[in-house]
Amino acid sequence: xxxxxxxxxxxxxxxxxxxxxxxxxxxxxxxxxxxxxxxxxxxxxxxxxxxxxxxxxxxxxxxxxxxxxxxxxxxxxxxxxxxxxxxxxxxxxxxxxxxxxxxxxxxxxxxxxxxxxxxxxxxxxxxxxxxxxxxxxxxxxxxxxxxxxxxxxxxxxxxxxxxxxxxxxxxxxxxxxxxxxxxxxxxxxxxxxxxxxxxxxxxxxxxxxxxxxxxxxxxxxxxxxxxxxxxxxxxxxxxxxxxxxxxxxxxxxxxxxxxxxxxxxxxxxxxxxxxxxxxxxxxxxxxxxxxxxxxxxxxxxxxxxxxxxxxxxxxxxxxxxxxxxxxxxxxxxxxxxxxxxxxxxxxxxxxxxxxxxxxxxxxxxxxxxxxxxxxxxxxxxxxxxxxxx
Numbered sequence: 474x475x476x477x478x479x480x481x482x483x484x485x486x487x488x489x490x491x492x493x494x495x496x497x498x499x500x501x502x503x504x505x506x507x508x509x510x511x512x513x514x515x516x517x518x519x520x521x522x523x524x525x526x527x528x529x530x531x532x533x534x535x536x537x538x539x540x541x542x543x544x545x546x547x548x549x550x551x552x553x554x555x556x557x558x559x560x561x562x563x564x565x566x567x568x569x570x571x572x573x574x575x576x577x578x579x580x581x582x583x584x585x586x587x588x589x590x591x592x593x594x595x596x597x598x599x600x601x602x603x604x605x606x607x608x609x610x611x612x613x614x615x616x617x618x619x620x621x622x623x624x625x626x627x628x629x630x631x632x633x634x635x636x637x638x639x640x641x642x643x644x645x646x647x648x649x650x651x652x653x654x655x656x657x658x659x660x661x662x663x664x665x666x667x668x669x670x671x672x673x674x675x676x677x678x679x680x681x682x683x684x685x686x687x688x689x690x691x692x693x694x695x696x697x698x699x700x701x702x703x704x705x706x707x708x709x710x711x712x713x714x715x716x717x718x719x720x721x722x723x724x725x726x727x728x729x730x731x732x733x734x735x736x737x738x739x740x741x742x743x744x745x746x747x748x749x750x751x752x753x754x755x756x757x758x759x760x761x762x763x764x765x766x767x768x769x770x771x772x773x774x775x776x777x778x779x780x781x782x783x784x785x786x787x788x789x790x791x792x793x794x795x796x797x798x799x800x801x802x803x804x805x806x807x808x809x810x811x812x813x814x815x816x817x818x819x820x821x822x823x824x825x826x827x828x829x830x831x832x833x834x835x836x837x838x839x840x841x842x843x844x845x846x847x848x849x850x851x852x853x854x855x856x857x858x859x860x861x862x
Contacts, residue, residue, distance in 0.1 A: 474586065482506075500560050503521040503561075504517060518541075518561075521561040521563060544563075548564055549563040553583060563575075599685075606694060621737065635735055636694045639730040643686075643726065645722050647689045665684075681696040694740070695710070703732075708765070725759050729760065731747040753771070789858075806834045808860055810847075815846060
């Protein structure tokens with residue numbers, strides 16, 4: 474690890490109040506890169522260079538200053554990090570008076586550096602995970618790119634493992650914190666740390682799960698263990714994620730998941746499914762997945778509006794759009810009917826109309842669109858498709 478001038482000055486600012494003396498941080502070449510005496514910054518310190526070369530303390534008394542260009546009386550100790558010398562910390566004063574203080578300052582300095590190194594490693598891992606997910610979730614075709622494979626090796630993920638993609642909308646949380654963190658970079662870093670820590674504490678993310686945060690969207694690649702039945706475990710887990718994260722903000726956190734990807738090639742499909750489910754979340758239903766049968770049918774219907782099937786349905790779409798434009802009640806009537814599982818009484822109650830009025834509407838729909846979902850099963854799926862367009 475190379476100690477930067479910025480980090481060195483940060484350390485000096487922290488340890489001077491501890492030692493109540495001037496403190497210098499020198500690099501391995503003996504150059505002062507952090508100090509409480511600005512005029513000495515970037516000057517050479519012979520005592521520090523000797524401490525690096527001998528891997529031992531260098532104590533300088535007043536009558537020895539001529540032997541140590543750039544130095545002043547004091548104690549200079551090598552800074553060790555993971556067994557390697559990364560610099561020197563020096564404290565000014567008579568060695569006999571500041572020796573114990575110098576050791577304490579050295580200990581504090583090494584602790585700060587260990588923390589900094591750990592934080593850098595954590596941030597580096599986070600960046601690799603985010604880069605992997607960005608590449609894996611947006612690839613096209615049936616072959617993974619060399620970049621995806623390289624990043625997978627770097628983070629240790631099994632590309633043949635079973636995962637599902639979950640997306641969490643953190644917009645309420647982000648807006649709440651915006652006033653506290655002016656810098657968007659700092660805001661995102663604090664959000665990531667808090668969210669990851671909370672989910673780990675609650676046992677909602679495991680060692681092989683991947684998390685990536687971009688602005689207000691948290692993406693989780695959740696491992697599906699062998700023998701796990703995702704249709705049962707995923708909805709329950711999603712609700713727990715929603716509950717845990719909603720507990721730290723004033724708004725409602727929504728989250729959604731796609732189906733299980735059997736390998737990394739299918740991540741993109743699971744991600745697209747999760748996005749679809751997230752768009753159907755609401756305050757009443759804040760967590761949703763394709764294991765919700767109604768939502769699964771709606772997803773299949775939606776796919777028919779954007780894929781090759783849309784060509785076969787073109788005439789149906791055109792006719793429906795034209796009639797629905799003239800009669801605004803058609804969409805809401807069919808949507809209410811499907812939501813009520815074709816129950817006329819529940820449909821009328823939901824719409825706030827009399828059952829005779831509902832019967833009249835359904836007759837107009839049969840006459841003008843030849844749609845009769847109450848009596849023809851095929852028309853149920855067709856209605857789902859027309860409403861998803």
